[in-house]
Amino acid sequence: WQPEVYVNLTSLLTRSWNGLLSKTKSKSEREASVNELVVIMEINQRFRSAPEYDTALATAAGACDGDFVTTLMGHLETTAEEEHDFLRNTLHWLYAQVPSYRSTLRHQIGHMLLQFSRYPNKRVAVGPVLEVLGHIVHGFTAPLTRTHRELFTTVILPLHTPNTFYEWRDQLPLLQTYHEPLVFVLLAFLEKKRGR
Secondary structure: OHHHHHHHHHHHHHHHHHHHOOOOOOHHHHHHHHHHHHHHHHHHHHHHHOOOOOHHHHHHHOOOOHHHHHHHHHHOOOOOHHHHHHHHHHHHHHHHHOHHHHHHHHHHHHHHHHHHHHOOOOOOOHHHHHHHHHHHHHOOOOOOOHHHHHHHHHHHHHHHOOOOEEEOOOOEEHHHHOHHHHHHHHHHHHHHHOOO
16 A cells, blocks of 8 residues: 555645646635645655555655656646645655766756856745755865865855845845855855865
């Protein structure tokens, strides 16, 4: 029964995300979709954290395929704040439990952050992505390679430059919305540079 449950949970989550992105829904339909998505995310997260959950079986059954990773990363660019914890935890889980997607996740995270540093957009969930990236950087071996240093100089450092406002009426700078996780990543890089 497990492979079917894995696949059904993932496809239900993907369908809910795609349905939420539909612009033809009324406000009440949209609120119902958000409530449904929250329930699906909670079930998905609890199911994954159960001791009986078999990541290898779920991956083999197609529950954690490339389409799911692409959908997850795409959803990070249009997400609501209520979903940040789930998205961050899912990224952590995928990176830790499915090694075959690590390269893809690193590439997509780097690309997303690079795009954000060039074209800041308040809808992108930069904070959760930076938290995941901080843990990835902690796993880098010292000394840092040329690729790691390029990530630092071309992606991480430019994230300090957005000077737009998240909410003009509140005078909340966009940088303030992800500053703490950005510092976490910077400290991880500095620790690795010192050879820890």
